[in-house]
Structure formats: C-alpha cells, structure tokens
Amino acid sequence: MKYQSQKVAYWYFLAAMALFGIQVLGGLLAGWVYVSPNFLAEVLPFNIIRMIHTNALIVWLLLGFFGAAYFLIPEESEREIWSPKLAYLQLIILVVGTLGAVGSYLVGIHGGREFLEQPLWVKFGILVAALIFLLNVSMTVLAGKKTAITNVLLMGMWLLSLLWIFAFINPDNLSLDKMYWWFVVHLWVEATWELVMASILAFLLLKLTGVDREVVEKWLYVIVATALFSGILGTGHHFYWIGLPGYWQWIGSIFSTFEVIPFFLMMSFAFVMVWKGRKNHPNKAALLWSLGSSTVAFFGAGVWGFLHTLHGVNYYSHGTQITAAHGHLAFYGAYVALNLAVFTYAMPMLRERAPYNQVLNMASFWLMTGGMAFMTFVLTFAGTIQTHMQRVVGDYYMDVQDSLSIFYLMRWGAGLAVVIGAILFIYSIMVVRKSEVITPGSANPVPGE
Amino acid sequence: MAEFLTKSRARNIFYGGSIFFVVIFVGMTVHSHKYVVEVSTAGMPLSDAVIRGKHVWEENSCINCHSLHGEGAYFAPEVGNVMTRWGVQDSPEDAFEILKSWIESQPSGIEGRRQMPRYEMTDEDIRGLAEFLRWADQTDTQGWPPNDAG
Numbered sequence A: 001m002k003y004q005s006q007k008v009a010y011w012y013f014l015a016a017m018a019l020f021g022i023q024v025l026g027g028l029l030a031g032w033v034y035v036s037p038n039f040l041a042e043v044l045p046f047n048i049i050r051m052i053h054t055n056a057l058i059v060w061l062l063l064g065f066f067g068a069a070y071f072l073i074p075e076e077s078e079r080e081i082w083s084p085k086l087a088y089l090q091l092i093i094l095v096v097g098t099l100g101a102v103g104s105y106l107v108g109i110h111g112g113r114e115f116l117e118q119p120l121w122v123k124f125g126i127l128v129a130a131l132i133f134l135l136n137v138s139m140t141v142l143a144g145k146k147t148a149i150t151n152v153l154l155m156g157m158w159l160l161s162l163l164w165i166f167a168f169i170n171p172d173n174l175s176l177d178k179m180y181w182w183f184v185v186h187l188w189v190e191a192t193w194e195l196v197m198a199s200i201l202a203f204l205l206l207k208l209t210g211v212d213r214e215v216v217e218k219w220l221y222v223i224v225a226t227a228l229f230s231g232i233l234g235t236g237h238h239f240y241w242i243g244l245p246g247y248w249q250w251i252g253s254i255f256s257t258f259e260v261i262p263f264f265l266m267m268s269f270a271f272v273m274v275w276k277g278r279k280n281h282p283n284k285a286a287l288l289w290s291l292g293s294s295t296v297a298f299f300g301a302g303v304w305g306f307l308h309t310l311h312g313v314n315y316y317s318h319g320t321q322i323t324a325a326h327g328h329l330a331f332y333g334a335y336v337a338l339n340l341a342v343f344t345y346a347m348p349m350l351r352e353r354a355p356y357n358q359v360l361n362m363a364s365f366w367l368m369t370g371g372m373a374f375m376t377f378v379l380t381f382a383g384t385i386q387t388h389m390q391r392v393v394g395d396y397y398m399d400v401q402d403s404l405s406i407f408y409l410m411r412w413g414a415g416l417a418v419v420i421g422a423i424l425f426i427y428s429i430m431v432v433r434k435s436e437v438i439t440p441g442s443a444n445p446v447p448g449e
Numbered sequence B: 001m002a003e004f005l006t007k008s009r010a011r012n013i014f015y016g017g018s019i020f021f022v023v024i025f026v027g028m029t030v031h032s033h034k035y036v037v038e039v040s041t042a043g044m045p046l047s048d049a050v051i052r053g054k055h056v057w058e059e060n061s062c063i064n065c066h067s068l069h070g071e072g073a074y075f076a077p078e079v080g081n082v083m084t085r086w087g088v089q090d091s092p093e094d095a096f097e098i099l100k101s102w103i104e105s106q107p108s109g110i111e112g113r114r115q116m117p118r119y120e121m122t123d124e125d126i127r128g129l130a131e132f133l134r135w136a137d138q139t140d141t142q143g144w145p146p147n148d149a150g
C-alpha cells in the first residue's frame, strides 16, 4: 500500500464479501426450493429468495468495483484519493441502502422489474452514492497522472452510472418497459462493465507480470473497442420477442456474435501477458484468479452466450434453463472471479503483509470454479431437454419441470460446492494462518518481445 | 500487435467508433419506440385497467417466479400467452373469472409441487391483471412463443 487513502478499499471489500456470503446462501436456498418445492413456501416464497440472491450479487459486485477503483486509482494517478471521507460516506449510503432493500423484501415491499426491485429511496441512494464516487475519483484523476487504465475505468463507471437513470424509467407500455430495462441490464454486463473488467484486469496483469505499460494499454484499448462496437448493437439479442421490430433479429444476431471477441481477447491478453512477463510476483493466487476469471468469462459469456444468441436458436431456447446456465457462468467468470482476483491481490497489501493462505485460496478457486462449471453443465442439459419437450413437442411447462428433477438435485450439489468454496475463500482472506510466499522459480529465461 | 496500431490510434478508434455505434443505436431506439406504440402493441388500448394490472404484477413481483415474453425467472410458467392457453384471450369477463379462481385457489399445498403464494387481491386488481395479461398476449412478438405451452 503506497498511499494511505487506499485503505478505504479494505472496507469496501469487507462489505462486498459479507454480501457475497448472503448471495450464495440465498442461491443455495433457492436451489433447494427447486429440489423440495414446499420448503418455506408459506414463509419465504421463491420470488423473494431470488430477489435477494440477484440483488446481493449486483450490489456486492459494484462494491467490489468501487473498492478496486479506490485501490488502483491512487497508484495509477500517483496521489491520495481526493476525499477519503466522501468515500466512507458513499460506502455507508450503500450499506444502509442494501440493508434497507433486504429488509423491505423480507416484509414484501419491492418493485416488480427483475433485478431493479429496490424501493425508490434505495434507487436514489445508489444514484447519490454513484455521484459521490464519480466526483471523488474524477477529482483524483484530474489532479494526477492520467493513464489508459484510469481513462477506461472512469469511462466505464461514468457510463454505467448514466445508464442507472433507466432504472427510474418504467413506461406503462410493457414492451417499452422491457426495451429500456435492457438499457440497464444488457448495457451494464455486456458493455460498460466490460470496460471496468478490462481496466481492472489490465491493472492486475501490469502488477503481476511486470509487462511493459505500453503493451498493456494498447491491448486495453483494442479490447474495449471491440466490446462497445459489438455490445451496443448487440443489445438487439434481447429485442427479438418483446414487441420490437423484426430487424433486431438480424442486427442482434450479428452484433452479439461479435461480443465473443472482447472476451476472447481478454483471455488471450491474460495468457500472453503471463507468457511475456519478466516478473515473478509472489501472489500466485491472485494470478490464478486473474487467469481463471478471463478464461471462465470467455466460456460463460462468450461460448454459452453465443450458444443461444442467434435468433433461430433463441426462438426455441428463450427463457429456459439454457438462459439460467449462461447467466450463472457468465456472471461468475467475468465479474465474481475478477472481484475475487482483486481481493486476493489487494488484501495482503491493505493489511500490510506478505501474501498469506495461498494454498487455501487456490483450493477455493478450484472448488468454486468446479462447482460453477458443473452447475452450468447440468442446467444446460436440463435446458436442452426443456427446450425440446416444451418448445418443440409442446408439453406443458409443469410436466416438463417434473421430468427435470434429477438435474435440479445435481445443481444443488454443485451449489453446495460453490458455497463451501466461498466460505473457504472468505476465511483465507480474513484469517491469516501463515504467510505463504511461494518461492518463485527462475523468471522466464527467454522473455518474449 | 502490428506496428501501425499505436496506442493513441487504438484509443482514437475506440472513442470514434463508440460514438458512431451509440448514434446508430439511439436512432434505432427512437424508431423502435414508435413502432411499439403505433404497431406492435396498438391492437388493444392501454387502458387504466391494463396499467393497474401492470402495477399489481409489479407489486407482487410475479416476475421473480414467472417469465413474461420469456423474461424473468424460470420457476413457473410463461404468462405472456397464458390467456391464449386458457382460451380466454377474446373475452375479458371469462379472463377475469378464470384468473380469479386461479389466484384464490393458491397455494395448492400439494406435496412435491411448486407453490404459488396466496395473494389477497380485490376484484379490481384481478380484473386489471387479467386485462394486463390480455394486453401482453395481443402484443406482436414476432411469432414467439413457438406454441401454446409457452
């Protein structure tokens, strides 16, 4: 930790990990209701559990991004954060808002647009927090050194905050409601968040591999260019069947196919940088998470996204367990694993120690990643059968679901592995058992050019 | 990466290209917005009952179990075409009656079957919901879903 004010990131990461715990436990519970449908049905219906599961995910990922920004911006712009006090105020607003939202959901107060169920005051709180954040980091960067990493990170953060405006726009016309809803949902995960992801990944690789900044930053611009060129019009892959014009079937299919490219590039970027790297950073677990994140993002978002993105396929698979399979692996690879990479990298520094509990941390990577992969496979099988029985043959939904129970049981088992992995991860970050500097081998003898 | 692609060139392509695609996207959004209002949802008026129904749908967060036009949760049946499936799309009165008896018979309490919660709703609410679902059903969704199973 070179700058005192980086310390604020520590509290963001703690809050994020607490919510991460709630998120995966909520998921485990929801998965259990699929296995045993009467469980808690009268007390805590499925829709409330799911709301907590998805909202906790989104908020903790955002907390992680904010924390990552507060951690890396001082190092990049070579100065302290403009106002650490505001950064803490922002965190308090977000935590209060989150607790308020969860409390409201438990007593049945919520909106009805998927993922945007937060009561209005919480939505405003998020807006205010985002504005505080933007002010704070923009002032820091403006006063300091400007790098491609901070450029792209700030642009991503500004744009995603701007898109939050659409969380307040809810037309009475359902088709319009759906169209603008995707401006938040799709343009977050398949455009603006990719900017955030790519810049954080670039920062991590810069630090972990010691590759030349020029090289890293050129890659970064190419990656984010392909992300926006494909992702903006790629929004059309959600406009096929909700009452919008037919031309979206072609625009959406073509451009969303290109969305695979930025994810492929991020994966290649990570491996090429490690290959070229001259440095042997002692935090091997952070490197594992960085490589793992970009790889699983390529499979979850890229491959599993492409699987059902062409309109001819989507006509049959739309809104089945195929969608669920993709959503899970994409979020995990791209955004969960990336955040965990940042925590793994930054936490030892924030606590001013050498890397610790590396083996435990890496074990948690394999447990979580294995669990998510297995979950994705079983949901994909379930979704394939569902698509055939329901969409091709025309069997009734509930009957089809009954024939999928074995997959839901296996999905729950996979979820249990993920939860154990998550607990292991949090433990390995929070409880220092031993410093574990894995002695590096000799650095790459023939550094690439 | 090739020499002609310098960092500053890559940056300029990124900014320029992004603005280009944003402009196209905004243009297509404006057109789509008009198309929704004038064509695809114009078959039935957006009445007070429909709007009320949409609010009831939202307050109870039905979307976190059901899907509507294929979006939402995947825990319970698609409802974008439920009025067609029940054969009441063309009769507001029948739609109201059948929806009322459905809602009032929940939860089924059947062991091993997914449960829909009990919602205390006024007749006006239920009528709104029925109209909202009929309104959604008449939307031109480019032929989706493939069949009545949803």
Ligand code: HEM
Binding pocket: A114, A189, A190, A237, A238, A256, A257, A259, A260, A297, A301, A302, A304, A305, A306, A307, A308, A309, A310, A314, A317, A318, A319, A320, A323, A326, A327, A328, A330, A331, A334, A335, B070, B071, B072
């Ligand atoms: C990290 C990036 C991504 C994340 C986090 C993500 C997540 C999700 C989620 C959660 C949904 C379900 C939304 C709902 O509730 O209705 C979804 C739907 C979808 N995603 Fe992605 N996605 C990502 C990238 C991609 C990419 C790159 C593609 C295409 C190549 C893609 C194609 C699709 C399609 C076609 C659907 C609609 C599925 C349906 O019709 O039911 N996604 N995505």
Ligand SMILES: [Fe+2]
Binding pocket: A186, A190, A234, A235, A237, A238
């Ligand atoms: Fe998308």
